[in-house]
Amino acid sequence: MDAKVRNCYDRLNHFRRPVRTAFAFSLSMSTPPPMTPRILFLDDNVRDIGGHYLELASLLADGARQLGYQPRLVTHASLPQRNPQLVGDSRLEHLEIEPRFEVRRMENWSLGVDGPSMVQRDSRGIPIGGSLFRRIRQSVDDLLCRPSRRPRAMLEAWSSVFIDSIRRFGPLPHDRIVINTGGDFQILALAHAIQTLEREGKLAPMTIHVLFHFAVFESTVTERAIAFGRQVNAAVEAIKGHRIHLHATTESLCQQLATVGVNATAIPYPTRNEHLASTSSSSTAGTKILLAGMPRAEKGRDLIRDLLESIETPYLRAGRFTWSMQLPEKRWQRMIPPSLQPACISLASGQADPDTSAGMEILRGNLTSEAYHGWLDTAGIGLFLYDADRYVARCSGVLLEMMIRGVPVMVPDGCWLADQVRAAEPTGAIGWIYQSVDQIPQLLSTVDETLAEVTANCRQHAKHIAAYHSGENTLLKMGIVDHASSSVRLAG
Template sequence: MSISYPKSPRILFLDDNVRDIGGHYLELASLLGDGAHQLGYLPQLVAHQTLPKRNPDLSRDSRLDHLPIEPRFAVRRMENWSLGVDGSSRVGRDLQGAPTDGGWAARLWQNVCDRASRPSRRPRAMLHAWSSVFAESVRQFAPRPPDRIVVNTGGDFQIVALAHALRELDRQDRIGPTSIHVLFHFAVYETAVTARARAFGRQVNAAMGTMKRHRVHLHATTESLRQQLATVGVNATAIPYPTRPRNGLQRSRSSADATKILLAGMPRAEKGRGQICGLLESIEKPCLRSGRFIWSMQLPQKRWQRMIPPSMQPSCDVKTPAPTGRLAGTGLEVLCGNLTSQAYHDWLDTAGIGLFLYDPGRYVARCSGVLLEMMIRGVPVIVPDGCWLADQVRQAERTGPIGWIYQSVDDIPQILNGAEANLPEIHANCQRHAAHIAAYHSGKNSLLEMGIENHASSSLRRAS
C-alpha cells in the first residue's frame, strides 16, 4: 500500500540568530523562504524568542508573507564557542559540550574558560538549550520523507548540538531518517591551518559519525570556505549566498552630481569600525567638503563619537532612530540606528560606490551579503585584498573592472582621487555583472545547489 503525502512538502528553517529585522540573518531566512516557495515547498522558520518582542511591526514585514515564524530559541551566536576564527574554544567537545580533545592541560584550561562565562553562556548550557529547541521543533514539525530541515547558520559547535538533539530524538521519539542541511558561513582559519583548525575538523567529523542514520548535508556559502573545510577533513558543497533582487538597476547620475560613498550596515570591529575616523580625516577636505563625494553611513545612537572626526561632530545629530540626511557643508550623510528592510534597501539604491573596510582575515573565506547587495545593483566597490570580497571583484574583471582592490586603508584616498575619471566605464561593467548576480545568488538557486528538489516543476510533470 502506497503512502500519500500532502501535495506541498515543507521546509523547516532554523536560526537562533534571527532576533531583529535588521542585519542579514532574517534577510537570509526570508530569501531562502522565498526560494522554497518558488520550488513548491511550504516554508517555516524557527527564530529567537525575542524577535517579536524587539520588533512590534514584524507582522507587517513583507519579506515574511510566505514565511510563518515560531520564536523559540533562547540562545544565539553559537559560533562564539566555535574552533573557527570567530570562536573562543581551544579544544574539541563531546555531545555534552565537555572538552575531550587535546592534552589534559588544554582541557583543564578550557574548563576554566568555560566556567568564567556567565552560566547561561557556558558551552554546555548553550548546547543543551539549542539542542532542546531543535528537538522540540522537529517533534512539532513531524517530518515526512518529502520534507527538509535547514539550519541556516551552522558551524562546528552547532553540529555537536545537532548530534546531541538527534540522539535524543532517536532515543525518545524514534523518528525516521531525516534530511537535514547545514549552512557554514564563518572561516575555519585565516592564512594557515592551525591546531585549532584541525580540532575543528575532528569535532565536526566525530559528531557527524553519530548521525549516520540521518542524511546530514554540509554546505559552505563560499568556495574558499569549502576548500578550508576540505583541508581539515570536512566534506561540504559550495553554494551561492542569496541576495535580494532589485526591480531595476541603478539610474545613471549626472557627472555634476557628487558620488555617494556608502558604508552599509552598522559598523562593527570586523567591518572596520576602528578605521573610519582616520579615513574620514584624510578625505574630509579634498573629497567631502569639496563637494566631490558624499560619505553615507549608519551610526549607533550611543558611542558614535569615536567614528567621526571632531571637526565633523558638531553637525551630527544621532538622537533619533530616523535618518538625519545629509549634513550641510560636511559631505557627510548619517542614518541613525537600525533600519527597516525597505529603508535599508532604498538607501542602498542611492550608492555611487560601495566601500568595505572589512578585516580581510575575518573575511578570508566568509561571504559578505552587503557586497552582493551592491553588485546586484550595479554599484562599483572598493574592497580589501586577501579575502573573499577581492576574489569576487577579480572574477568579475574577466568582462571588465567593477571596482578597486586596496592593500591598505591608506590607499583609499588615492583610489578616490582617481575614481571619477573611470567611474562611467566601471559603472557600465557593474550593470552587466548585476544580471549574473541576480541569477546565481538567489534563494531558489541556493536551495537547488544544496540538492533540494524543485517540487514545483516535478508536480507540473506529474500533472501533465
C-alpha cells in the first residue's frame, strides 16, 4: 500500500476511536490494527448480564473476531450500573461496550404479535395507515402513554443514540453495522436517524444488517400483519443510498415476513458451545427437570403452579424427578404451591438450594454467565412451557442451549420448538412433544423407559447444533465477508 494512503488510514483510525465518557467504556485495553475492519452491534435491550440479549451480542462479537473484525457493542445506558460484576464477565473480555440507549423494548410498538400498534406509521411515528377512525384512535392511545414511552418519543430517543454512535464510529467501507434486535418499529427509528444524518451533510454509504426475532402473526395473516410489511418496506425504501439487509432467526419467521411482502434471509440463532457433559441422571435425587430462564408470561409462568401440584406427590416427593428453576427475588409465591414454598427460601443470587425431600432445586435472581451455563450442564430434561402461539415462528435460545448439551427436551406442539424436535427425528428422537400441559405428567411416567436412548441421540445431534448455530456461521449466513482469510485480504 502507498505510504500516503497508509498514513491517511492511520489518521482516520485515530479520530474514529470513541471518546471515553460516563457512557462509554472498554473491557479491553487492546487497540485493533489500523486496517482491521469493524462491526458495530447495537441493542437497546442489553441492560443485564442475565437473559439472551447480552448472550446474543457476545456470541455475535465472538463470531466477528473469528472473521477478522473488531467488534463494538452499544447497549442500554443502565448496563454497568445494574451489573457491578460486568467487568469480570468473561464473555466481554475483548468487547468494547458503549452504554448509551435510554429507551428499550422498541417491539412494544410493533405491528407484530408483541406490540399493540393498530396502524402503519411514518418515520416520525405518526399514524398514516388504516381508516381515519383507526388513526385517531391510535393517536389517542399514544397520548395516553407516559411521555417517555410514546412512539414519537421512543423513535427520537433511539434515533439520537444511533446518530451519535455512527458519528463516533465513523464507518469505513469494510465496516459493518448490525442491529441485534430489530423489527418494524426499529426500522422506522433507523430510517429517521439516517434521514437526519443525511440532512446534516453527505453520508457515505453504509452496510446495515437488521435481525428479526419476533413473530409477525400467529395462525392467520391479519390486517396488522399486512401493515407490518408495508411499514418495514416503506422505511427501507426511505433509506436510500445504503445497503440494508434484513434477516430472520428462524425459517418460519422468514416465511411470515415473505407472506407480508418483506424480503429477509433466514439465519441460525447462535448458541454457546462451552459446556460440560450433562451430569444429571436417574439417581436417588431423580432426573433433573430444568426450566431455564426467569419465568415470563410467554414462557408459561402461569402454568407452573398447576403442573407442580400435579407432579409433586407421584414424581417429586417420590424421588423420581427433581424440579429445578429460577425464581425472582420478589413476587414468586403465585407460581409455587403452598406445600412447596418452604423449598423456595430466600437465597443469594446464583446459589442453589436442593431440597431432596420436596424434589425442588431453586436458584434466586439473575445469574452470571458462568453460573447459568454451569446450571444448564446439570439438566436431565429441559422442560419448556412456552406459549405456542407466541413461539410459532420465534426462536428459543434456551432450546438451543439444551440441544447443544445433548439434553432431551419436552416442548409444546405447534411452534418453532416442536419443529426442531421433529427435524431431528430421522436420526433418532431427541425429546417429547405435548399437545397440552395436562399431558406432561403422563409423558413423565414413561420417561425412564427411553431416557438413555433419547439422551444418546441428543448427544449425536449436538454436533450439528454446535457447527450450525455458532456466531461465526450466523454472520457468514448474513453475508458478512470472512476477513480473517488471507485470500480475502489480498482481494481487498
